[in-house]
Structure formats: C-alpha cells, structure tokens
Amino acid sequence: MSFEGLPPGSASKKRSFLESIYVVEVARGLAVTMRHLVGNILRTDRMPTMQYPEEKRVYSDRFRGRHRLMKREDGSPSCVACQMCSTYCPADCITIVAAEHPDPAIEKYPASFDIDLLRCVYCGLCEEACPCDAIRMDTGIYEIAADSREAFVVGKEFLLNNTTDGTR
Amino acid sequence: METFLFWFCGAAMVLGGLMTVVQRSAVVSAVWLIFAFVAAAGIFALLHAPFVAILQVLVYAGAIMVLFLFVIMMLQGPVLEGERRRMKPALWPAVAIPPLAVLVLVGTRIADHGTAAFTTPLPAGFGSPTHVAELLLGRYLLAFELISIALLVAIIGALAIGKEERKLPWK
Amino acid sequence: MAIVLETLFKILFMFLLIMGMVPALIWAERKGAAFIQDRTGPNRASIAGIRLAGLVHPIADVLKLVFKEDVNPADRHHALYNLAPWLVMTVAMSTYAVIPFGDWLTVGGQRIPLVVADLNVGLLYVLAVASLGTYGVVMAGWAANNKFTFLGGIRSTAQMISYELSMGLALMGLVLVFASLRITDIVAGQGELLFGFLPKWGVVVQPVGFLLFIVAVFAETNRNPFDLPEGESEIVAGYHLEYSSLKFALFFMAEYCHMVVGAALIAAFYFGGYQIPWLPRPVLEANAGLLLTIKLAALVLFSAFIAVLFLRRVQRERGKFGDARDREPVLGMVFWAGLAALAAGGLLLRPWAVGPVGADLVATVFQVLAFVAKVVFFAWLFIWVRWTLPRFRYDQLMNLGWKVMLPLGVANLAVTAVVLALV
Ligand code: SF4
C-alpha cells in the first residue's frame, strides 16, 4: 500500500505486522464500540443527551437572549430614541421611529421600535451602545420560533413586556 | 408446460437480442443483452442443464455484462442527448427476421416431435456439476485447455494492441 | 397440489422473516448507532404517547415515504429509472429461495424439507443472484442522468467486479470441503463433529475463507466500510440520489434485505445454518422434553429478571413526565411479566413428557430458532461494523480487493485442495 497521497507525517508510524493485517485491529475497534453500547444500555439515565423540551439547559447569567426594553418608573420606555443602537447594530435590524416627548428634559421617545429577530445576530452591541441602559438582552430566552417572517419582527409593546425570568 | 416455457423463453431471448441491436444507446443495448442472456439461461434450464443455466447467469449476465457496462459508462458518461432514438423502424425487419426464423424452426420441430424429446429418460445426474466436470476435465480436457490458451493469447494480444506502441516491452 | 401449498408457506415464512426484520434492523441501526456514540437515539415518535423506545419510528418513516411527493428528474431515462428500484428489491429477495432454515417439518407423517428450492447448484445460484444485484444500482445511477448518481453506479460496478471473484473463491474452498454445491448438503455437513469435539462449522474448517467471504459480503451489500456507491461525503447520496418517495423506500428496504441475506448466507455457509452445535437432530429429538423444559425455565427467569428491572424503573420514575410516557415502563413490565407468566404456564403443561410427534416439532422449532438467532446476530454485526469502521478510500478498496483478497483466496483454495487430497 502506498501513502504518497497523504500529508507528510501522517503515515510515518510504521505498522507492526498485527496492525497491518487489519483483522485484529478491527476486532479491537468492535470491542470499543461494544463497550460504549453496553455501558449506555445499562445506564441510560447517565447519557449526556438532554431531553430538550422536557429538560432545559441552564445558561450563564451573561447569556444574550432575546432583547427587552427597560421602563421608567411610570411604565413608559426609558429609550430616548437616540438611534445609537440601530446605528451600531452590525445586522442593521433595529428600526426606530422617533417622536417628540412631552417632557422637554427627555426630548424624544420611540414612536415605534422594531427588531427583526431573524436578522439579529445576538451580538449584544445594541446593549453596549445604549447610553441610558434602555435595551438589555438578559431575558435568557433562546426559543425563538414563529411560522411567518413577519412574526419575527417584534415591536415596542412586545419588547417592553419581556421579563427576565424567561416566561415571555 | 415445457413447450410453453420454451416458447416463452425463446421469444424473450429473440426480443432481447432484437432490442439489443435496434437501440441507439449503448447502455440500454447492454441491458437488453442481459435480458437475452437470462432468457437463454431459462432455455438451458429447460434442457435439464441447471449448472450451465446458472453459469450463464453468473458469468455472462453477471460478470461479463457488468464489465461491459463499466466500460461503456466509463467511456461515454451519463445519458446523452439524441441517444433516445432507436434504429429506423424500416430496418427492424432486417434484424428481426433471422432470429425469429430460427425460433420458429426449432419451435415447430419441437411441436412436431411433441415433448417426447424431453421425456426420454436422462442418465442419472445429467447436467449436474459433477457430470459437467467429468466431461470438461475428462473427455474434452484437450479442447478445454486449448480454449483457455486461446483466451489467454487473446488477452495478451488485447493488452499489446491497447498499449502505446513505444511502451511495448520487446521494442 | 400439496407441494405448491407447501412451497407457498415456506415462501411466506421467509418473506415474513425478512419483512419483519427490516423495520427491526432499521430500529437497531438507529438505536445502536446512538448508543455506540453515547446518544439516546430516536424516541420521539409515539402512538398515544407510548414511544416504545423508538420502535414507532419505522412506522412513521413508512407513512412519511408513502405520502411524499414522487419527484423525478425531468431528463431521466424513463424505463430504466422506474425499473431500477424494483430490480434491486427483487434481487435482494430472491436469494432466500435456496437458504435452508431448518431440517424438516413433519406434517401428517410426511417430512417437508424447510427450504424453498433445494437446487443442486444452490451455491452458484447465490453467486449468480448476487452478481445481478449490481444492475439495479447501475441502472438507477445511469437513468437518473445526474453526475453523482452516475459515479455511484460506476463505483458499484467496479466494486462488484473486484469482490465477486474473492467471494466465489472463498466459497469454492467450502465446496471442496463439503463436496457439494447444494446448500442443504453444506449445512447438513456442518452438523458433524471434527475430531469428535469441534463442530464442523465452515468457520472452523475454512477460517481464511470465512474472513474473505465476510469481507466480500460486506462489499456486495454496499455496507460500510464498503459503501462507496453511496459515499455521501463525496457523491451526495450516490446512486439513489434522484429517487424520492416510495421508490427511495424500495432502495432503503433493499439495503436491509441485502443485510439479512448476507447474514443468512454467513450463517448458512460458515456457522452451521440451523445446526445447533453438539446437538444433532437425533439428540435433539431424544432430549426434546428436557431441552424444552430448560428453555422454558430460562425464559421464565430471564423475563422475570427484565420485568424486575422495569419495576425498579417504574418506582424510580413515577410521575416524572406527567403524561402518557409515564406508562411506558409499566407497559414494559407488563409485557415481560406476561411473557414470564406464559412461559411458566407452558411449564405447567409438563413439557418434559412430550411424545414423539411433539419431540419432532420441538426439534424443528429449535433449529429454526437457532437459524433466526444466527441471522439476527450477523445482521447486527453489519450494523456494529458500520458504526465502528470508517469508509475505505477508493484506491484502498481496489488494493484490498485485487492485491490482498484475490491472492489470499487463490492460496486458500490451493491449500484446501492439497490438504483434502492428503487427508
Ligand atoms: S444584538 Fe447585535 S445584531 Fe442584534 S439588534 Fe443588537 S446590535 Fe443588532
């Protein structure tokens, strides 16, 4: 058997006679797989597989899940529609329409605030860019599913109602 | 029963041979040839020669035709445009008549003599592997060996022709 | 008339054996692969919440394939494209005709041999059918008019040419030893003892032949490590790439049918077929009562043990899911406990005192069971090997076939002939 096609070094190990007749090595390989098989049959509950919808993985607190918008004490969004997040967003998926806030100290508020969750790459840059901590990704929600593209574009009301305990 | 099977296999064989010739596509031709070989095996089986029948399938329909197909496919690739045509229908009788004539001749001969030819008692073990082996390696040993030598010569000749001229070892 | 009926029943038995094993093997393949790779494998398809550890998946598969749209490439060769799946399936099924699955069955004082067709050239028939098997693959590859399927077809022909020879040579050694091309003779010959204590199985008298044969069978069934015709890492799915729906299902089933054939052939040629080592038919019949008792007792103990295991699971996992799945261990427990009870009931019928007619039947059943057990084991071997070994590279495949197996086969044949001539 020639090894010209192989990268240098990969065939440098000289095979012993037993290895080169292949049969013994095949038997050893079979023994390895059988060991795994029997071990797993005897202890199904120790299998590392997670039965997903029933069991859920616990992620770290720093996990970036679906976004939420923070509220002021009166319940209005704390976002000032400065557009920093949408400017910084690498996926260009935040669309904000600003409107004038009745309180001159605040100046602006988002009339609409849409995030296209299909385009979002969950990089967290929006969170970092925000000057007033108005957008956060600490909900821990990673099960994001819908049956139409439109349903993935979530609006202000939706984002404001997100909680951190993963329920919504 | 045997007469019917004979006509059935014979017709299948003629059909296979015919289609082999009229097809344009080499691959389809080869498939029809396999069909004809299998039908021929049926005829051998009818003639109380199961060993020969199986060998017919094993060697011709199996090994040889696989080789044929392999070569055809290596040389020509997937289905080609224009390959779906067949030979001009006007030419069909020309290829069809000779084999059909043979079939009818043999068939009528069998019909004339009835199935008596099949029912005459055969020697015990006729057509069995042992019987064939005894004939092949006993009575016809010389012919058998000569044929193998002829085939060997043919193989070497084919190699010599197939090889490029300057690479011939004796030049 | 009786013979027609007889043959039909034998065909039915073989057909049911194969068709019953196909879904079981698909299940074993998935579950076995998963466990070998430390996964749990399929367990989601369910009937009324009962999942039977993935056994429902083959049913779901069939339903899916039946209801799928049959998508065909526009530029196919119609006739061959449609013929190929049927050819593959037919060839896969027809080998069974010559494999004996038992000695004989006595019905109304008549001994019916348990083989569909006892050809005097049965072994050659096996080889002939195997050699036809490649045509379905080639036709599929060529007629679909796709480069990848085409490459799959070419690979299959090349592989077939290379390994058919070694397969034939390996079997010729066996033919020399047992001096017959009739498979029933070969199997019957393996019931004898060698030197008075070793069963005269093919694997004992022809160890090299056995290795060659098993490798060749793997190559002919297109199973890993020889599944180059469908090597998905290079040619997508190989020859059946363009098939969908039921036509694909035929290819899929044919693969498993081929596996069962391969397993049955290995069992028949090299592991004594239906023969139980050290228990030839007369001994079986003489001790039928004792054996039946032992068997039933063992069955009682075994099923009771499994039932206890399930009982422990029931206690441990009570209300774990809060739906129908909680009932699964209970179901398992009931099944095994029922089996134990059934076997115990059998013991009450005083099996140690069976009459001569019963003894005959018991002996036949034991032999058929032995055959089925061997087939199941070798079918499992196919799966086991698939999840152990990586696929060969094309040049390695050719090297192995022509430079290793062929010379070995010739040497084995020569040595066998010389030894037989001297003994
Ligand atoms: S996480 Fe990244 S991609 Fe998603 S909205 Fe924020 S900045 Fe854009």
Ligand code: SF4
């Ligand atoms: S960066 Fe913060 S405050 Fe500015 S628009 Fe985005 S969410 Fe609102």
